[in-house]
Amino acid sequence: MSGAKKLQEYANKRDFSITPEPSEQEKINQETLPRPIYLIQKHQASHLHYDFRLEIDGVLKSWSVPKGPSIDIGKKRLAVETEDHPIEYAKFEGVIPPYNYGGGEVIIWDRGSWQCDGDASEQYRKGSISFEIKGERLKGHWRLIKMKDPSNRNWLLIKSHDKEKLKLIEPDPSGDETSVVSGKTLNDLKR
Numbered sequence: 001m002s003g004a005k006k007l008q009e010y011a012n013k014r015d016f017s018i019t020p021e022p023s024e025q026e027k028i029n030q031e032t033l034p035r036p037i038y039l040i041q042k043h044q045a046s047h048l049h050y051d052f053r054l055e056i057d058g059v060l061k062s063w064s065v066p067k068g069p070s071i072d073i074g075k076k077r078l079a080v081e082t083e084d085h086p087i088e089y090a091k092f093e094g095v096i097p098p099y100n101y102g103g104g105e106v107i108i109w110d111r112g113s114w115q116c117d118g119d120a121s122e123q124y125r126k127g128s129i130s131f132e133i134k135g136e137r138l139k140g141h142w143r144l145i146k147m148k149d150p151s152n153r154n155w156l157l158i159k160s161h162d163k164e165k166l167k168l169i170e171p172d173p174s175g176d177e178t179s180v181v182s183g184k185t186l187n188d189l190k191r
């Protein structure tokens with residue numbers, strides 16, 4: 001599937017004359033971010049959630065994680081796959097206007113690069129991705145495992161064991177967390 005085709009669902013859900021989110025045509029400056037991109041956005045839509053994204057095959061594969069990732073080894077967190085997002089989305093922070101798809105505030109909770117323990121496209125297709133995160137708040141080894149259920153969208157995000165002890169920062173949905181990019185909180189964007 002071509003990059004343009006993959007992003008059709010993303011484009012269909014949004015009116016780029018209203019939302020400040022990037023259209024799939026905008027191209028990111030390749031120099032500015034380590035690749036492949038790993039990213040988590042904290043999103044205050046109708047329900048607060050964390051959007052977990054990994055660059056695979058030229059797009060950001062995306063999962064909505066209602067509780068955010070757990071840093072406890074083996075603890076499963078539901079990750080519902082959503083539409084592919086353009087690479088440029090890795091820089092998006094701001095307010096999606098009300099009554100639009102995903103209306104609400106978005107901050108970049110964590111960002112960095114990631115490394116698959118194998119071929120990323122193949123592991124994604126097989127529904128079992130084993131990888132290392134190199135972010136500011138999250139690091140180390142993780143797994144995404146696709147569940148066998150009729151929705152075909154439900155995965156589990158699970159922390160794996162690391163050789164060394166790493167300092168990880170767990171999401172705190174109740175807290176006043178800051179963006180790793182701007183230092184802003186979701187509340188700052190509401191003002």
Ligand code: MN
Pocket residue numbers: 043045049050051064102
């Ligand atoms: Mn979202």
